[in-house]
Amino acid sequence: MKRPVALRLSAGLATMALAGAASVFLTMPQASAATGGATGYATQNGGTTGGAGGQTVRATTGTAIHAALCSRASSSTPITIQVEGTINHGNTAKVSGSSCSTAAGVIELKQISNVTIVGVGSGAVFDQVGIHIRDAKNIIIQNVTVRNVKKSGSPTSNGGDAIGMESNVRNVWVDHVTLEASGGESEGYDGLFDMKDNTQYVTLSYSILRNSGRGGLVGSSESDLSNGFITYHHNLYENIDSRAPLLRGGTAHIYNNHYVSLNESGINSRAGARAKVDNNYFKDSKDVLGTFYTDAAGYWQVSGNIFDNVTWSAPGTDNKPAGPNPQSNTTVSIPYSYSLDAANCVPSVVNQTAGANKGLRVSDGSCSPQSPSPTPTPTGPTSTPTTPAPTPTDPSPTPTQPSGTNLSIGAGADGSSKADGTSYGNVRDGDVNTYWSPAGSTGSVSIKWGSPTAVSKINIREASGSAGSIKTWRVVNADTGAVLTSGTGAGVITFPRTTLSKITFEITGSTGTPKVAEYETYAS
CATH class of the missing domain: 2.160.20.10 (Single-stranded right-handed beta-helix, Pectin lyase-like)
Incomplete structure (x- = not known):
């Protein structure tokens, strides 16, 4: 032992x-x-x-x-x-x-x-x-x-x-x-x-x-x-x-x-x-x-x-x-x-x-990746970092539908990847029947404006049939790279009011295929 x-x-x-x-x-x-x-x-x-x-x-x-x-x-x-x-x-x-x-x-x-x-x-x-x-x-x-x-x-x-x-x-x-x-x-x-x-x-x-x-x-x-x-x-x-x-x-x-x-x-x-x-x-x-x-x-x-x-x-x-x-x-x-x-x-x-946390899977040249190799697990006792990681501002999205103007309508959109048949623009078109999905189980989508815009709340609405697929996420000020908040589950997410030109919703963990029908943004 x-x-x-x-x-x-x-x-x-x-x-x-x-x-x-x-x-x-x-x-x-x-x-x-x-x-x-x-x-x-x-x-x-x-x-x-x-x-x-x-x-x-x-x-x-x-x-x-x-x-x-x-x-x-x-x-x-x-x-x-x-x-x-x-x-x-x-x-x-x-x-x-x-x-x-x-x-x-x-x-x-x-x-x-x-x-x-x-x-x-x-x-x-x-x-x-x-x-x-x-x-x-x-x-x-x-x-x-x-x-x-x-x-x-x-x-x-x-x-x-x-x-x-x-x-x-x-x-x-x-x-x-x-x-x-x-x-x-x-x-x-x-x-x-x-x-x-x-x-x-x-x-x-x-x-x-x-x-x-x-x-x-x-x-x-x-x-x-x-x-x-x-x-x-x-x-x-x-x-x-x-x-x-x-x-x-x-x-x-x-x-x-x-x-x-x-x-x-x-x-x-x-x-x-x-x-x-x-x-x-x-x-x-x-x-x-x-x-x-x-x-x-x-x-x-x-x-x-x-x-x-x-x-x-x-x-x-x-x-x-x-x-x-x-x-x-x-x-x-x-x-x-x-x-x-x-x-x-x-x-x-x-x-x-490809990427971290994929189980170190590799290919043998047959177009069929090998079964996941076990990711190394710690052999010593679990310990607490000297400096604790920041506590999410709002770890659990609230279910209340935001009021006010959805600032995403008329804005631009881009992201890290998109699955075939989906589009970044689908998240800000006001139509819940269209959606964006990343190419894999994780990815990011952003809303962007031509001039600095104040935002303090977003609402992530999943497409029909995919509710609950988004597990963990981060909201990032894409102008500075600062993480505004992180948490679990889709829905309404609040954070300190921030003026920015681009805001990114990053899915860091999911089950199935995440589908974002609407990425709404609000000033308050």
Whole structure:
């Protein structure tokens, strides 16, 4: 029988770490790292195993994550950190020690190696706190959500990157994560998944990247050509303006991804980059492959892709789209084995597998995802975070029908995804017989106005036959990314009066297929 042992912090740790130590527990004997094994380029250069063979620690605060890193015998001692709960600025402090180099307001994986961070239990959310990997190697990040990380406004973290890597990084596997923002650079956000300054042998798999101006880049400028050997597979890119990804030099393997609503450009191969682009599904998008915004050409090898309602710009000096009939202009040799799903089943496979809290499901190339792998469960005792998560303003919607003018009528609408046959506009047309559904069991829909509008109440009306399918939700000020309230069940939801231009209703949990017939908004 395993006996939980409280983690002992070394005497060199800062006093602040002791506050988070109550949220950290060790289990003996040694446990394995993440579920499954690395894929793609992360299997090369000696492979990526993260904290396999080391101790397993549970953390419920950012400070506790830093304390676990700093308590190791050395900066390379293997460790798996199981994370549950919400990590935010209030519970992420700097911790000092000989085996770490951390900072407040960001998860700092700097000058270290052999680390796994994996979400467990009810899930791990890094809320406005980014993950920074610098001068590090053999890192695994799995089954977590990172959202609304900003480089301007308040609070800021990690230069606005959800996950960022720089300065001699090697062998990183990021798997089954959800990376999301609430806008582009003008709203204070940067990239969701960035690599620069000599970062190599990285795989991003079974993940969701959405609602951002920038998906991610490889290389910070046309002169930063030291990066490469990156694999992207079975990911969903949704509602992204550009950089899906942007490649400056290096080699990338991009296969079995589902791209939806790439608004300006998609895979941007430039400055000599070479991309092998196989069996992806592109839908409702523009300029999904080519060299854009530069005259420094990049190259691609294409096969088996589907282009569904994709539009292409005319070629110009700084824009060379690959379409409308993409042809290969290089060849790329892949050194590892992999199995391709047929492109026509990629939307279904990715919908069932990609993102955090999907049971770590994967595909074997047969267009039929494997049965869910068990999500890791905490092995130590449950603990309370040092800084409690904010209490929802109104956790239970009231049943009373609001009075006053429904501000949604005549407003605009958009969202994270939509199921076939549904429309964002259906939620503000005043007709309860039409509705919007997300492409999966979770998703978001927004009401937006051309000028700031005061709102203090919304009413979510489910379509006939779907009552009760919406289980958990958040209401977000899309201008700032701030959560106005969260709770359970559809109906009338109130929160402090807020003036904004866009308000988002995000379904975070449901049974069946959620259907929102009307998303009403009221000033009071």
